[in-house]
Amino acid sequence: MALAQQFIKEGGYVCSCLFQNGEFCFDITNDFESVLSFGGSKYVKSNPSGVYSEVLQLLKSGNKVLFIGLPCQVAAIKNYIGQRYEESLVLVDLICHGTPSPKLLEMFLNQYSKGLKIIENIKFRLKEKYQILVNEEGIVCRGVSDKYSIGFIKGLTFTNNCYSCNYASVERVSDITIGDSWGSEIVQEKNRGISLMLVQTQRGMELLKNSDVNLLEVDFAKAIENNAQLKHPMVKSIHRDYFFDNIEKKKLIHLFLGFILRSVLNKI
Numbered sequence: 001m002a003l004a005q006q007f008i009k010e011g012g013y014v015c016s017c018l019f020q021n022g023e024f025c026f027d028i029t030n031d032f033e034s035v036l037s038f039g040g041s042k043y044v045k046s047n048p049s050g051v052y053s054e055v056l057q058l059l060k061s062g063n064k065v066l067f068i069g070l071p072c073q074v075a076a077i078k079n080y081i082g083q084r085y086e087e088s089l090v091l092v093d094l095i096c097h098g099t100p101s102p103k104l105l106e107m108f109l110n111q112y113s114k115g116l117k118i119i120e121n122i123k124f125r126l127k128e129k130y131q132i133l134v135n136e137e138g139i140v141c142r143g144v145s146d147k148y149s150i151g152f153i154k155g156l157t158f159t160n161n162c163y164s165c166n167y168a169s170v171e172r173v174s175d176i177t178i179g180d181s182w183g184s185e186i187v188q189e190k191n192r193g194i195s196l197m198l199v200q201t202q203r204g205m206e207l208l209k210n211s212d213v214n215l216l217e218v219d220f221a222k223a224i225e226n227n228a229q230l231k232h233p234m235v236k237s238i239h240r241d242y243f244f245d246n247i248e249k250k251k252l253i254h255l256f257l258g259f260i261l262r263s264v265l266n267k268i
C-alpha cells in the first residue's frame with residue numbers, strides 16, 4: 001500500500017478492490033488511512049462494476065487516479081478511459097494466476113457454516129501460507145491450507161477464460177506490475193516473502209522511487225523464470241471440467257473436492 005499512500009500524498013485518488021458487504025468490489029479514496037482497506041490479496045474474481053465511469057469523472061474534473069487491479073481490469077479501464085486522460089491515470093496490475101468465481105468461495109464457506117454476507121473480513125494468505133482466514137481464524141485451522149486455497153494454487157477452480165489469458169506475459173498493460181518474488185538470492189524472500197515490482201514506464205519509476213518501499217534489485221531473467229504467469233496463462237487442471245460439471249449437478253462439493261484434490265496433488 002506504499003504506492004497508494006504516496007499517490008495520495010501527491011494529491012491523487014486511489015481506486016482498488018476491497019471486501020465490503022459480502023462482495024469483492026472496488027472503491028475510490030483520497031484518504032491516507034482509508035486506502036489501507038484495499039490491502040491484501042483476494043484470491044477470487046473481483047467486480048469493478050460501475051467504477052470505471054467514476055474514475056473517468058474524476059479524471060475529467062482534473063484529478064489524478066491510481067488504479068490497482070488484475071491485469072484484465074487494468075486493460076479494461078485503459079480501454080475505457082482512452083487516450084484523452086491517460087496522462088492522469090497511473091496503472092498498477094498484479095501478476096495473476098487466475099481467479100475463481102466468488103460463487104465457488106461462497107459454496108466453500110457454506111460447508112463451514114459461514115457465508116460472505118455474514119462474515120466481517122476474509123484473508124486469503126497468512127505470510128507464505130495460502131489459506132482462508134475468516135475473522136482472523138483459519139477456516140480449517142491456523143497455518144493449514146484448505147481445499148479452496150489448494151484448488152486455487154493448482155489451477156483447478158478458475159473461470160474458463162483465465163486459462164487463455166492474454167495478459168499472462170512479460171508484456172504488461174500497466175505502469176507497474178506487482179507480484180511475489182521467487183527465485184532471487186535475497187534472504188528475506190525465503191524467510192517471509194517479498195514482493196516483486198516490474199516497472200514499465202518513467203512515471204511508474206517515479207512513483208516507486210518516491211514511495212516508502214525498500215528496493216532491492218533482482219535478476220530479471222530469474223524472476224521471469226520462477227513466475228510462470230509472466231510466461232503463459234495457468235495450465236488448466238485435467239480435472240477442472242469434471243469438477244465443474246459435478247458442481248452444476250449439485251453433488252456434494254466437499255466430498256469430491258477432496259477426492260479431486262488428492263488426485264491432482266498426486267499427479268502434478
Ligand SMILES: Cc1cc2nc3c(=O)[nH]c(=O)nc-3n(C[C@H](O)[C@H](O)[C@H](O)COP(=O)(O)OP(=O)(O)OC[C@H]3O[C@@H](n4cnc5c(N)ncnc54)[C@H](O)[C@@H]3O)c2cc1C
Binds near residue numbers: 068195
Ligand atoms: C487472483 C490473484 C492471483 C495472483 N497470482 C499471482 C501469481 O501467479 N504470481 C505472483 O507473483 N503474484 C500473484 N498475485 C499477486 C500476489 O498474490 C500479491 O497480491 C502481490 O504480490 C501484491 O501483494 P502486496 O502485499 O505487495 O500488495 P497489497 O499491499 O496487499 O496490495 C494488493 C493490491 O491488489 C489489489 N487486489 C488484491 N486482490 C485483488 C483482486 N482479486 N482483484 C483486484 N484487485 C485486487 C488490492 O486491492 C490492493 O490494492 C496474485 C494476486 C491475485 C489477487
